[in-house]
Amino acid sequence: MPPRGAKTDDLLDALAALVVAEQIAAGRGKPYPNPPEFDEFGLPAAIWSFEVDRISSSQPSKPGLPKTLTNAAITRAHIEAAHARIAPHVRRTPSWTLPGAFGHDGPVSLKLEFLQHAGSFKTRGAFNTLLSKPVPAAGVAAASGGNHGAAVAYAAKQLGLKARIFVPEISSPAKIAVIRSHGADVVIGGARYADAQAACDRYVAESGALRIHPFDADATIAGQGTVALEWEADAAPLDTVLIAVGGGGLISGVASWWAGRVKVVGVEPEGSRALHAALEAGKPVDVDVDSIAADSLGARNTGDLVYSICGNSVDHVALVTDEAIRQAQAQLWRDWRIATEPGGATALAALTSGAYKPKPGERVGVLLCGANVELAKLDSVVQSLA
Known part of the structure; x- marks a missing residue:
């Protein structure tokens, strides 16, 4: 129950603020706008939210749960940002x-x-990753059937970053040519995408490059x-x-x-x-x-x-x-x-x-x-x- 003199919505506001404060302390807080702007008194002002932890695949949505009620980690605010x-x-x-x-x-x-x-479309995700995460001196790496690699190569070139793209043998010559046209190193190996991903993961572990995942x-x-x-x-x-x-x-x-x-x-x-x-x-x-x-x-x-x-x-x-x-x-x-x-x-x-x-x-x-x-x-x- 709310304390004397407080209304129910005051209690809810306080609980919401407590949850967000906990997430900020844990390093998952996100201000909007980012960075915060300043009010007329010179104090930082922003709406705070937080990155929701990934939902385990062992916890599927409950039967009968409306699809409008979702615990998805990506919000409209994230997409607008x-x-x-x-x-x-x-x-x-x-x-x-x-x-x-x-x-x-x-x-x-x-x-x-x-x-x-x-x-x-993959150029969108590539730019968002490169512009929102620190990129090490080793540059970026990606495994791709072709389009993701081309997008990462293009974005890296535009931002002056090194890129190495791992593609499987099934990738079309047209897509490999597009990747190379943007200045990335291309490594061809393995019959399927999973083989290219394994090679990319080994390279990231050895070099410290930033891995850009194509979807997850x-x-x-x-x-x-x-x-x-x-x-x-x-x-x-x-x-x-x-x-x-x-x-x-x-x-x-x-x-x-x-x-x-x-x-x-x-x-x-x-x-x-x-x-x-x-x-x-x-x-x-x-x-x-x-x-x-x-x-x-x-x-x-x-x-x-x-x-x-x-x-x-x-x-x-x-x-x-x-x-x-x-x-x-x-x-x-x-x-x-x-x-x-x-x-x-x-x-x-x-x-x-x-x-x-x-x-x-x-x-x-x-x-x-x-x-x-x-x-x-x-x-x-x-x-x-x-």
């Missing part, structure tokens, strides 16, 4: 609303994120969430957004921004379904990867942070075939002259194949997330489906 941080360094990619397209009678909003620097890290997720912040500001209101999923950093950021306000649906290839498997199992699990989109959507495991966010904030995951992805790639090129890699067309494939069936008039958003495609391969896809 990330956007202010990276805005001078990234493109504000356009959104394009089509009044009935791709077999749907309602409006379809395309977020053209494939126009981002280095060819994908708070700075990465907050950076990727800025795409939703822009989309909401620039486009008409949406009911549902379709987001391609590899490791889950992008959909975690988007879901953190729109949780409880817009339905967020993940889209994965049938042969690369890390998030779908995690939501089924109630925890992150390893999956086999075999898809034409594996070089960008080929993570074997989502990780704990991605799972904790998506388990509460993502409506469901739709699975699409490789053939549906090829069809979406071909349609984007044939009808709109948009060249995307398989991963970049995967979200659209859910709409064009019927893996996601919107209601009549439903306002659907589709994120086109990656453009690093070998044009000869795209041509062969188009020709084979002609």
Whole structure:
């Protein structure tokens, strides 16, 4: 009970202040703005919050818990701060609303994120990480199927930092060429992404370089969430957004921004379904990867942070075939002259194949997330489906 003379809300204010003070003492406090501004008396003034600890994968969301009530570690405030941080360094990619397209009678909003620097949304997370964390003299390191590496290489170059990128043998020559064009050292080895990640981890342990995780890290997720912040500001209101999923950093950021306000649906290839498997199992699990989109959507495991966010904030995951992805790639090129890699067309494939069936008039958003495609391969896809 509140002390005499105090009201219930006074007690709640005091308890909230106590919790935040404890987090500040533990080094997890975060002021907004950061650094704090000063009032007319010269005293620092800010709203304080704190970084929520990661939720263990052994604690899935409780059955029946509304998805608007989430313990996700990434808040809208984190995403707004990330956007202010990276805005001078990234493109504000356009959104394009089509009044009935791709077999749907309602409006379809395309977020053209494939126009981002280095060819994908991942540039957002890379800049947010490099601008919010101390970078050692050894520079930065990342493991990547291609797009994350290109983004880290681009961001490091723009900020005058050294970068070493580890890629698996399945990475496309086009993506490796993009990474090298930005001045990064490229190490090719191992059949799959997990092999490249292991090599990257060994290098980080030996050199002290800053590892930039492609998806399961708070700075990465907050950076990727800025795409939703822009989309909401620039486009008409949406009911549902379709987001391609590899490791889950992008959909975690988007879901953190729109949780409880817009339905967020993940889209994965049938042969690369890390998030779908995690939501089924109630925890992150390893999956086999075999898809034409594996070089960008080929993570074997989502990780704990991605799972904790998506388990509460993502409506469901739709699975699409490789053939549906090829069809979406071909349609984007044939009808709109948009060249995307398989991963970049995967979200659209859910709409064009019927893996996601919107209601009549439903306002659907589709994120086109990656453009690093070998044009000869795209041509062969188009020709084979002609």
